[in-house]
Amino acid sequence: MANPSLQKRNVGTPDALGSWSLRTRSLRRSVWTSCDHPYVAITQTLVCWNDPGYEAGPAPDPLSSRVLVVESGEGQARSTLATVRALAASGYRPVVAVPGARSVVTASRYCGRTIRIPPVEHDDFRSAIEAELAAGGYLTTMVTADAALVALGASVGHLVDKTSLAESANVAGLETPPAELFETGAQLQAATARLHYPIVVKTVFSGAPVQRIDDAVELKRVSDRSGPLLVQPFLSERLRSVAGVMWRGRLVAVIHQLYLRTWPRRCGGACAAVSTGPVPLLEEGVTKLLQGFDGIFHAQFSGDYLLDLNPRPYGSLPLATRAGVNLPSLYCDLLRGAEAPPVPLRAASGYMYRWIEGEVRHVADALASRDMTLGRAAGVLRPRRRVSHGPDSITDPGPTLARLRYAAQSGKWWPRRTSTTDPPDRSGARGSG
Numbered sequence: 001m002a003n004p005s006l007q008k009r010n011v012g013t014p015d016a017l018g019s020w021s022l023r024t025r026s027l028r029r030s031v032w033t034s035c036d037h038p039y040v041a042i043t044q045t046l047v048c049w050n051d052p053g054y055e056a057g058p059a060p061d062p063l064s065s066r067v068l069v070v071e072s073g074e075g076q077a078r079s080t081l082a083t084v085r086a087l088a089a090s091g092y093r094p095v096v097a098v099p100g101a102r103s104v105v106t107a108s109r110y111c112g113r114t115i116r117i118p119p120v121e122h123d124d125f126r127s128a129i130e131a132e133l134a135a136g137g138y139l140t141t142m143v144t145a146d147a148a149l150v151a152l153g154a155s156v157g158h159l160v161d162k163t164s165l166a167e168s169a170n171v172a173g174l175e176t177p178p179a180e181l182f183e184t185g186a187q188l189q190a191a192t193a194r195l196h197y198p199i200v201v202k203t204v205f206s207g208a209p210v211q212r213i214d215d216a217v218e219l220k221r222v223s224d225r226s227g228p229l230l231v232q233p234f235l236s237e238r239l240r241s242v243a244g245v246m247w248r249g250r251l252v253a254v255i256h257q258l259y260l261r262t263w264p265r266r267c268g269g270a271c272a273a274v275s276t277g278p279v280p281l282l283e284e285g286v287t288k289l290l291q292g293f294d295g296i297f298h299a300q301f302s303g304d305y306l307l308d309l310n311p312r313p314y315g316s317l318p319l320a321t322r323a324g325v326n327l328p329s330l331y332c333d334l335l336r337g338a339e340a341p342p343v344p345l346r347a348a349s350g351y352m353y354r355w356i357e358g359e360v361r362h363v364a365d366a367l368a369s370r371d372m373t374l375g376r377a378a379g380v381l382r383p384r385r386r387v388s389h390g391p392d393s394i395t396d397p398g399p400t401l402a403r404l405r406y407a408a409q410s411g412k413w414w415p416r417r418t419s420t421t422d423p424p425d426r427s428g429a430r431g432s433g
Helices: 038-047 078-089 126-135 146-151 162-171 185-191 216-221 280-289 317-322 329-333 357-367 374-381 398-410
Strands: 024-028 051-054 068-069 093-098 113-116 139-144 180-182 198-203 211-213 230-231 238-247 249-264 268-274 295-302 305-310 353-354 387-391
Touching: 024 113, 024 180, 068 078, 068 249, 068 387, 078 093, 078 317, 093 126, 139 329, 146 268, 162 280, 180 185, 180 295, 185 216, 185 230, 230 249, 238 268, 238 280, 238 317, 249 280, 249 317, 249 329, 268 317, 268 357, 280 295, 280 305, 295 329, 317 329, 317 353, 317 387, 357 374
Parallel strands: 068 093, 068 139, 093 113, 353 387
Antiparallel strands: 024 051, 180 230, 198 211, 198 230, 238 249, 238 295, 249 268, 268 353, 295 305
């Protein structure tokens, strides 16, 4: 049977070789969704509606539909949950390998099976994954954390190492912010007097929180951090990103999105974003940068400056699915022999992504810092149409309950107030990893 070409379908069941389209239903609803505080839950009940429900499609082929999704950390990654849901929606069977016992993704109805593995920093992490793959029956592996990619020996070191990423990006015609490398936090502390604030401090590999530092006093907070540490200027341009799928040297699917708000507010990931039309200069540069790489990617920019590149699934992945390109399913279809489209599949513009817990935290922090009025807060939190949500789903409530348990056990009931130096109602996440 000839391999089918990938065709865009908004609703439908997978064909014999699988569909990259997500089967969705528009549900107007109120839902008690994931949160870290009763106020968060109540607010989400008011705003989390008209979000597409996820419905698992029939498996295209039991012998080649299992996908091993690898997570690291405490198991709270939104990217892992989004990957599992997107795969299941097109009939694939996600199996999740996770170190912790409090993972939100293993509570999902779409998680086919859970495998307990050692933490990513443990010597047995890689061997545990290799042993599972050696047992056979997997189409591919999707790793949702940079640290896990490095531990597994993936050939993406030049993309996840921010020092080498800058060199590769410049060759591809992309600009990167000026940066200085410090081997230790103590060495960075010694340079206090000559730094031009505000600055952003990040680790060479993504994983540890990115911190904005406004003055020498705040810099003392990172003096005990282990290195190497990368210091860049805090950029004021709007955050945007380019994400998609690369396959055999070609960009086969792409979404452009503009960040509206972030959490943490000063340096964090998108808690609200909107899909936009293409930015050709950035898209061309990313395509050149990713030559030799096959898979899902997410490149983050501040203006025209490349801040970070994730050669893996990412947190706001549901936006691409909602806007018409199911990236995990598309990549799996290509692995199974489906023909790549002659031109890149493009996500529709005008769709919105909301991570409601992050939205509420952003607004609460801005109100506490008196950077946002009550009227503006109400406008931010009002219900929207054409929206995709993060972990929040009335058809898949397990992760919500797991998140609540995690919040209760960890004591993380309310966001820590950040500095009042942020300008009013501004999402200052620059240089986030």
